[in-house]
Structures are given as structure tokens and as C-alpha cells.
Amino acid sequence: MKKIFYIFLKDFSSELRTRYALNALVMFIIVAVSIILFSIGSEKAPENIFAGMFWVVVFFSAMSGLSRTFVSEEERGTTLILSLIAHPTSILLGKFLFNLVLIFFINTVIAVLYYTVFSDFVIRNFEMFVYAFILGNIGIAGSSTIIAAIISKANAKGTLYPVLSFPILLPLILMLIEITKFSVEGISLNEATAEFLVLISYDIIMITASIMVFEIIWRD
């Protein structure tokens, strides 16, 4: 566990010094929310649309920032030193932890900004939204980390990341949109049990599968 934490700490300190992902992400969030704000204008959009748009911003933010953990190591040539000092599973989980903290931070910023800017975005079942937010972030961080590991070895990293991520993240995003819609409508938690079970299963499957395949990806 300590080794995983130190890999996370390395990435965290590195990010604070280089701002490799953070600056791009914050700019992306501001631009994306502004575009939605200007495009809606004074129109009254249905509440469901806001729920969908929220996760669209989250998805594209994840696309623009979460690949950096592995891509930056590959681009700077530091992959080898990392291979020489740590077990592949520690590397994967350290990177996952970093992406998890990063996605929690950026998604909290998006949520606060969204809630402040769009007065029509009213969450009536806040508890449900928080659970979906937590499970969604774990799923996004889990799948983004393993996809980042795969694309970091490829030549066309920038285009490959969203292409690979879309089919993998689609079931998660659809489920998150559905649950956010429920929380906006004020539906009780019991009525969304099936959707939450899908979210929990997705998170467990993605993290387990990532641990199983990572070593093969990492070695070549």
C-alpha cells in the first residue's frame, strides 16, 4: 500500500510542479460550461438536458486530462525508471489513485460551477446524486487509467484516447445520466437500485480487468 501511495505522491508532486494536466483541464471546464451557457441563453431547457450535459462535460474533461499520467511518462522517457523501481500492479494502482483524486477535483469544480451557473439544474435527491458522483468517478478513473496505459504505447495518442474510451465509458455515462435524471426528478434511492448495481459492477469489473491485463501492456 505504501508503494502505491508513493507513486501517487510522485505524480501529485510532479503535477503541482509541471501543471501538465491541471491547467488544460481547468481551461477546458471553463470553456465547456461557457459554451453551454451561451448556447442556452435565456431559453428554458428541460431538466433532463442539464443532467445529460453535465456528464458530457465530465466525459470530455476526462478525455483531455486523465491520459496524462501514462502519456507524460512515455513522452518524457521515464517509463523505464518506473519499471525498474516498482511492481506493475503498484504502478497501475498509484496512477489510478492519482486519476481518482484528479477526477474528483475536476468533477467537483464542474458540479459547483454547473450548479452556480444554471439555476434550472436543481437536484431534488442530493443523496442519490452524491452516490452516483462517487461511483461514476471511480469508474471513469478506473477505465481512463487502463486506456491511458494502452494508448501511451501508440503513435497517435491524442486521437486514440477518445476513440478507445467512448465504447468503454458509454455504458457508465448512460447509467450516470439516468441516475442524475432520477436525482433531478427527486425519485427515491430504492427505485434506482438496478442502475446502482450496474455502476458498482462496472467499477469492480474495470478495476479487476485492469489489474489482470496491465502487466502485459506495461512490459511491451
Place this chain on the structure above:
Amino acid sequence: MIKISLEVQNLKKLFSRRLIFKELDFSLNQSQSLIIAGKNGSGKSTLIKIIAGVLSHSGGNIRYIKEGKEIDKEKIFNFIGLVSPYLILYDEFTAKENLELFARIRGLKIETDLIDNLLNEIGLYDRRNDLLRTFSSGMKQRMKYASSILHNPLVLLIDEPTSNLDLLGKEFVQNLIQRYRKEKIVIVATNDREDYSFGDSVINLDDYK
């Protein structure tokens, strides 16, 4: 002295369909050293990476045996130190931070004396708090040596041992290799005939095509 041996049997490496080397066999025990020679592109660095366990091979077998027990492939990195031109450390951290970071990730106890002594040994103690991005290529090469011996490895792999080093640096490398040759396995990949003195035997990869 800890007993360690490396057995390489019928090793083969292909990149797509291009053969790098095949039918490579050798074995080494503690206190033995090997020179890997061959012209540019013969696969010296590839072989070093395969022996280090960071690159897969296409055929054959590599085994590390410590005190009669085979080391699990996933744990090989604990016993290996690697220095090579393609090994790049973290530019955004200082020399001391890099070594502390590696020690922590490896699970070693951080002893300030150990890291300070190491920095002193490589002649970079005065620059310990400077970011690596401000270092010259020779200073970075010295840092690579420090990172590779931090955990006192049983197998030391060195690709192009004296590249970018000044006279003092070369002297440090010679002393280090002589010290490690007494108790551990040392493998050096080089084109420089002067470096052949670092090894007990020589393998020329041009003969394994």
C-alpha cells in the same frame, strides 16, 4: 556473500518479423561479469532490457536463482540495477528528491546518510538540491549510477558505461564495477574495446543472427 545466478537459455528476440538475435545461451554466478558486444543495432540494449525484465522476449528462457530458489519474474526488479543512455530520471525533482523517491517506492528505509553518502560518492552532494533539468548530461549519467545502486542490487546491468562522463566520472565507474564484480553479477553492453576489461567473458551478438 549472497548466492545469485542468471541462466539464459536459447533466448530469441524478434521485433515484428525482424530477428534481433537467436539461440543465445549463457549463465553467470555471483562474482562473474560479462561483456555484451556487437555493432550498432545488433540488439545489445534490447538484450539488457530483456535481462532487466522490462522487455519481453520472443523465445527461450531467463531465470534468476537466489540461494537455490528461482526469483519470481514480477520481483526481479528488486535485485537489478540498470544504467543506460535511455534511462531518464525525473527532471522536475532535485537530485536528492529523485533518490528519496526511488527509495520510498522501492520500500527502502530512508536514511539521510545513505543518500548523502551516495550523492557524495558520485560527486553531486553540492548540487543535491538542484533540479535535474539544470544538470549536464554527464551529471545526469552520474545520477543514473546513484539510482541503480541505491538498493544494493545483486545484478548490475550497464549499457555504455562511460558515455558522457569526464575522467573523474570514468574513474568512479571503474571503481564501482570492480567493487561489484567481487560479489555480484555485472553485465556491461559496450562497443568500446577499453571497456572489455570490465568483464570475464565476451558475447558478440553479431554471432547470434
